[in-house]
Amino acid sequence: MSAVTEQTLETYGIENWGADYFGINRKGHLIVRAPENENLTADVKEIIDDLSKRGINTPILLRFPQLLFGQIRKLQSAFNKAIREFDYNGKHLCVYPMKVNQNRAVIEEYLREGSRYNFGLEAGSKAELYAAVGLEQSADSLLVLNGFKDRDFVELAFASAQSGKNVVIVIEKLSELEHTIKLAEEITTENPDARLPMVGVRVKLYSKGSGKWEKSGGEAAKFGLTTTEILEVIRRLQESGRIEMLKLLHFHIGSQLTDIKRIKNAMKEAARTYSKIRQMGIAIEYLDVGGGMAVDYDGSKTSFESSANYNAQEFANDVIYVIKNVCDDENVPHPTIIQESGRYLSAYHAVLVTNIQDEIETVVEDIADPIKINVDDPQVVRELFDLRETITGKNYREYYHDALENREELFTMFNLGLISLEDKGKGEVLFWDVCEKADHFAQQKKYVSEEFDDLRRLMCAKYLANFSVFRSIPDNWALEQLFPIIPIHKLNKKPTEYATLCDVTCDSDGIVDKFVDLHDVKPVLELHKLNKNEPYYLAMMLVGAYQEVMGNNHNLFGVPHEAHIHIGEDGHIIKKVIYGDTLGDAVKSARFDAVQLHDQFRRTVMKRIKDGKLSTKEGNQLIEFYENQVESYTYLSPNNGSPKE
Numbered sequence: 001m002s003a004v005t006e007q008t009l010e011t012y013g014i015e016n017w018g019a020d021y022f023g024i025n026r027k028g029h030l031i032v033r034a035p036e037n038e039n040l041t042a043d044v045k046e047i048i049d050d051l052s053k054r055g056i057n058t059p060i061l062l063r064f065p066q067l068l069f070g071q072i073r074k075l076q077s078a079f080n081k082a083i084r085e086f087d088y089n090g091k092h093l094c095v096y097p098m099k100v101n102q103n104r105a106v107i108e109e110y111l112r113e114g115s116r117y118n119f120g121l122e123a124g125s126k127a128e129l130y131a132a133v134g135l136e137q138s139a140d141s142l143l144v145l146n147g148f149k150d151r152d153f154v155e156l157a158f159a160s161a162q163s164g165k166n167v168v169i170v171i172e173k174l175s176e177l178e179h180t181i182k183l184a185e186e187i188t189t190e191n192p193d194a195r196l197p198m199v200g201v202r203v204k205l206y207s208k209g210s211g212k213w214e215k216s217g218g219e220a221a222k223f224g225l226t227t228t229e230i231l232e233v234i235r236r237l238q239e240s241g242r243i244e245m246l247k248l249l250h251f252h253i254g255s256q257l258t259d260i261k262r263i264k265n266a267m268k269e270a271a272r273t274y275s276k277i278r279q280m281g282i283a284i285e286y287l288d289v290g291g292g293m294a295v296d297y298d299g300s301k302t303s304f305e306s307s308a309n310y311n312a313q314e315f316a317n318d319v320i321y322v323i324k325n326v327c328d329d330e331n332v333p334h335p336t337i338i339q340e341s342g343r344y345l346s347a348y349h350a351v352l353v354t355n356i357q358d359e360i361e362t363v364v365e366d367i368a369d370p371i372k373i374n375v376d377d378p379q380v381v382r383e384l385f386d387l388r389e390t391i392t393g394k395n396y397r398e399y400y401h402d403a404l405e406n407r408e409e410l411f412t413m414f415n416l417g418l419i420s421l422e423d424k425g426k427g428e429v430l431f432w433d434v435c436e437k438a439d440h441f442a443q444q445k446k447y448v449s450e451e452f453d454d455l456r457r458l459m460c461a462k463y464l465a466n467f468s469v470f471r472s473i474p475d476n477w478a479l480e481q482l483f484p485i486i487p488i489h490k491l492n493k494k495p496t497e498y499a500t501l502c503d504v505t506c507d508s509d510g511i512v513d514k515f516v517d518l519h520d521v522k523p524v525l526e527l528h529k530l531n532k533n534e535p536y537y538l539a540m541m542l543v544g545a546y547q548e549v550m551g552n553n554h555n556l557f558g559v560p561h562e563a564h565i566h567i568g569e570d571g572h573i574i575k576k577v578i579y580g581d582t583l584g585d586a587v588k589s590a591r592f593d594a595v596q597l598h599d600q601f602r603r604t605v606m607k608r609i610k611d612g613k614l615s616t617k618e619g620n621q622l623i624e625f626y627e628n629q630v631e632s633y634t635y636l637s638p639n640n641g642s643p644k645e
């Protein structure tokens with residue numbers, strides 16, 4: 001690997017957050033490695049070129065099911081290892097929380113690999129349950145039902161149990177228990193041997209998680225039963241002779257748990273609760289520890305929000321060790337541990353690739369260069385000119401401050417009508433020239449003061465990226481969650497520009513100006529200069545959890561194209577392409593009907609023809625043009641390969 005490539009690997013931190021799945025090949029392209037054999041790789045640039053030849057343009061979401069499999073195996077083997085190491089007598093099972101990414105492709109691929117380890121599903125709503133009921137799971141896997149439930153939900157759960165699934169209704173509210181007991185009564189009256197769902201209870205722990213989702217745990221949490229409520233559940237089940245249905249104890253203290261200490265505390269508390277219930281003679285089999293296993297998005301291995309200070313093995317070791325110790329201490333059997341990890345399993349497998357459409361100019365550039373100064377130019381303009389000509393590495397700080405003052409004066413004078421539009425324009429160009437020079441001198445110093453950091457942010461390039469933050473990385477907008485962003489090519493060339501990203505929505509929030517960094521958060525991203533006649537592609541990494549399903553329709557930018565990629569002996573195989581939303585699809589989501597729009601447009605044009613404002617030929621062309629739009633992609637078309645004019 002060349003020295004430059006080593007450098008870019010470090011600049012983008014690929015080896016910090018990439019979990020060994022990503023790298024750079026000799027061409028300087030981003031590659032994805034098959035977890036089962038790291039010699040099998042796919043070249044992301046080649047995938048995009050292949051798709052582009054088929055008329056499928058960026059943005060494109062690439063799905064690599066093998067990475068999903070890789071994560072499943074990593075989790076499974078971490079727990080198996082911990083179980084062996086600590087002589088734990090229970091098993092470990094996973095149920096995938098569908099809300100993290102309910103796309104059929106994701107769920108089906110998950111079940112394909114996960115079924116080998118009896119991994120099942122977790123559903124939190126009627127719609128998720130409805131989908132889960134129709135999917136095939138392995139005989140020993142569970143279907144765990146969380147979330148608030150009405151009678152219909154509970155009925156569907158019973159139907160699923162009768163169809164042979166191992167369903168667990170987790171009681172979040174006492175009313176759910178009433179429905180459950182009643183239905184069990186009704187069904188067993190008709191058929192005493194009917195297969196019934198199991199019952200679980202969600203406990204409200206005192207222990208809290210850490211990170212952005214801290215609110216999911218603790219006393220004030222939205223979900224979970226208090227100790228007295230749990231005792232009430234037990235009492236009611238005993239009273240109705242249904243206590244044998246109670247099989248699971250559940251808790252979930254939040255997503256992206258960044259701090260292992262907090263996790264251990266929650267495990268201790270939950271294991272005690274489990275033990276005490278066991279000691280009441282109730283045969284609870286499962287301890288469901290919820291989700292929350294974090295993804296190290298920035299690769300810093302810290303308790304920072306977008307990171308985690310543990311890996312899968314440490315997590316598994318701590319869970320198994322803590323639960324075993326408490327159970328041994330309390331003299332109760334070790335439960336089977338259920339885990340509801342969603343983010344950890346699905347984040348890695350999806351990559352959104354998009355192109356830089358253009359650069360947005362914020363710095364006023366010389367249009368009529370070189371600027372000439374005349375004796376009758378206003379004083380303020382002449383001063384700015386002098387600053388520009390005489391700024392050096394020694395005086396840049398002072399000169400920069402002078403320039404700021406001059407600019408203030410320029411605007412004041414303009415507002416008072418004392419200078420012309422041309423003078424104002426000239427002054428602005430000179431001001432930005434001074435800034436550019438000051439920035440240049442400042443960056444050469446060992447220590448760059450905050451003031452010049454701000455200047456850098458102001459001066460940096462703004463790249464227009466052909467995607468919607470709201471659609472494709474909504475957590476970046478809503479929660480300032482960081483995702484690694486990296487070019488998919490040119491990685492053997494040094495990036496020379498500093499840039500932030502703007503998306504294509506008409507929203508000032510549609511920007512990315514915080515980037516992953518090992519020690520901090522970067523305000524700008526190192527990127528390459530845009531070349532005429534050459535597309536420049538960026539990948540947003542680790543977007544497989546939550547982003548797709550939480551993404552919204554802002555500005556009617558629809559769902560991007562999607563391609564499913566297999567990494568084989570000869571590189572990539574495009575297994576499936578799912579087209580993104582067309583303009584027709586997009587307006588439909590706002591309850592418009594394309595046929596109706598076309599009819600209306602046709603009537604308007606016909607009237608213009610009738611009135612003699614358009615020829616019949618012109619009118620027909622207009623109608624045809626409009627109607628053809630229904631099929632086009634909601635994102636920007638490539639600029640014939642020329643991002644910059």
Ligand SMILES: *Cc1c(COP(=O)(O)O)cnc(C)c1O
Nearest residue numbers: 252255256291292340341342343
């Ligand atoms: C959201 C959720 C999960 C998934 O959490 P991750 O952090 O994605 O692993 C698990 N269990 C419950 C109850 C949830 O609400």
